[in-house]
Amino acid sequence: MRALVTSTERLQRLLALVPYVVSRRSVGLAETAAAFGVSERELVDDLNLLWCVELRAPDPYCPIDLSYEGGEIVVSQAESIARPLRLAVDEASALLVALRMLTEVPGLEDRSALTRTCAKLEAAAGEAASVSAQVAVQVDRPDGPAGLAGQIRAALDAGRRIHLRYYVPDRDEATERDVDPMRLLVVEGRTYLEGWCRRAEGVRLFRLDRVLGLRVLDAPASPPPAATPVDVDQGLFRPSPDDVQVVLELSAAGRWVAEYYPCESVTELADGRLRVVLRTPDTGWVRRLALRLGEDGRVVAPPSLVTAVRDAAAAALTNYVALRIRNVRRAGRRVNSAASPERAGRILPAGEDAHGIW
C-alpha cells in the first residue's frame, strides 16, 4: 500500500514539475529541488523518468523532451502537460478558507489584496471552489481599545517599544509593563501580541482583549537575541518541568474544563465524571476555577491547593454571613419585610468561557 501512495504522490509532483520549468523557461536544479522539497538526486531521477516516458501507438514517440545540462533545467517539449492540473476541492478550499479567515484578522490592513486574491482563486478553481463556502472561520474581534491591532502593527513596522497596561484575570490584577513587540499571532480564534516582556524578562503572549491601554514609546524595540518566538504549532501553553501538577475531579456538568484548559491527562470515571491532570506554574487560577465550579469540580491534589481552595471558599462565605446579619438588621427596621422570591441558580452548560467578559 505504501508503494501505491508514493507512486501517485510522485505522479502529482511530476505533473507540477513540467509546468514549473516551462513557466520559467529555464530554472536551476537546486532552486527547483528546494521548491519541491526534494533532494537534487531525487529531482534528477524525476527528470530522467519524465524524459523516458514513451507512447507506442499509433507510432512510438517520446512526448517529453528536456535537459538539465550545467544544472539548468530546460523543457523543450512538454506536449499536453505544460500546464498544471486544476486545483482539487481540498486544495481550493484550504486556500480560500484561509484567505477568508485572513480578512477577519485584526490589524491586517491589506484587505484589497485579500479580496483580489480570493476572486482570482475562485475563478481559477471553478467548481472546486464551491465547497469552501461550507467552511467558515470566525476570528474574535478584541473589544479592547479601538485600533489596538493597528497600533501594534505600526509599532512592529517602526520597530518601537510599547507600554502596556494589561489585565491578568488569573490574579485579578492590572499590570504595567514595557514590551518589545515581536509578532501578532492569531491562534485558536484569538489575537495575541508576542513580545519580550521587560518586566518578566521573557517572551510573553498578551491577549489583545485583555489590554487595558497601550502607548507606543520612542525607545526602539530590542528583544535580546535569546528571545525566540513561541512555536505556535506546538500549542500556546506548554507545561514546564517546574510546574505544579494539579489533579481535578469533575462532574458531568464540569466536563467543559477538559475542553477549555490544556490537560496532561483525562480519565473517564463513572457517571460521566472526569479526572483531569493539569500542569501550571501558578495555581492561583485553579483556586478561582474551583470556586467557580463549586460541587462540579474538586481539587484532589496537591494538598496545599486543596486547603487554599477551602480557605478561599470559607473566606468568601464569611462575607455572605456578614451580609446576612446586616440585611436581617435592616429588615428588622423595616415595617414590611416581605421576602423576595428566591430561585435556585441554574447552571448554564454553555457558559464555558471562564473569562467570557474578557
Next chain:
Amino acid sequence: MSRRKTERLLGLVVCLLSTRRYLTAEQVRRAVPGYPEADDLFKRMFERDKEDLRELGVPLETGVNHPFDDDPGYRIRRQAYELPELRLEADEAAVLGLAARVWSRAELAGAAAGALLKLRAAGIDAAGADSGDDRPAARGIEPRLGTPEPAFAPLWEAVKDRRPVAFSYRAAGRSEPQRRELEPWGVVNRHGRWYVAGWDRARGATRVFRLGRIAGQVKFCGPPGSVTVPDGADVRELVRDWDSAPAQDRTAALKVRSGKGLGLRRNAVSVRPDDADGWDVVTTRFADVGWFADYAAWFGADVVVLDPPDLREAVIARLKGVLA
C-alpha cells in the same frame, strides 16, 4: 514497482490528454507501456489506475466516439484538466503565502501545500510561503488554524461529498453520550473551536454540534451526494445563533474590594464607594444567573453579591459546594 507504476500513470495521463477521440481500454493498452499481457490482469490494473487518477483530481471522461460503439472509451479534456491562466500581483502572492501557512500542521495543511505547488507550477511565486523572506502584507502576523478534534477529518469529507453521518455526542452537562444522525451542511470554527451544523434526522430540525464533544468515530450513513444543503442555509449564522450570548437584561449590585474585580469594573454601569471602607458597590448588567454566578465566584472573597437574591444564592451554593 512504484517507479514503474508512476511511469505507467504518467504515460496514461499524457496519452489521454493528447487524444480528442475516446480511446478504448485496448487502444490504451497498445499505446501505454507497462500493462500486462493477460486480459484479466490488465483489466484490474487499468481499473485501479483510473481510480488513482480520479482521486488525484484528473478529470477522466468516459464516452463513445460513435453511438454504435460497443466499448466505452476514455479521454481527458485539456480544458477540464488545466489550471486556468492566473496572474497574481506581488501583494496578492504575499497574502497567498500567508494563507497557505494558516493550516500549518492541521488537517488541510497537505491540501494547502498541494495547491501552492500547482500555483507555483503555473509560474506564481507565493512569496514567503515557506521561506522567511520579506512579505510586506504579512510581516509580523502569524494566523493559525488548528484541527485538534479527531472528528474534523471525517466531517470535512462528509461535507465535501455531501454524505450523512452518525456519531455519538455528549451534550454539555450530560453524563451519557447519545447517538445522532446528521446531514452535515458545513463546518465552522468559532472562538478557536470547530462546530458542524446541519439537519438532525431524528430531531427533524437544524442542529449544531461541537466537534470536541463527539465521542468515538464519525461514520458515514449514506452514499455521497445524498445530502442537499438548502438554498440560503448559512452555517456561519447557525453556529453564531447557537453560541451567541443572550441579552443582558438583568442588573446586579456587587460589593467589590477596592482595586479588585477589574473585569467587573470594566463592564460596570456604575461604581460608587460603599459605606464600608475599602469596598465599592459595582452595578452591572448580566444575562444568565448561572453564568454570572460562575463569574462572580471566580473572584472569591473580593466580590460579594448584594442583589438580586437568586444570583446571591447561586454564588453561595457554589461556595458551599466547594466545602461540601
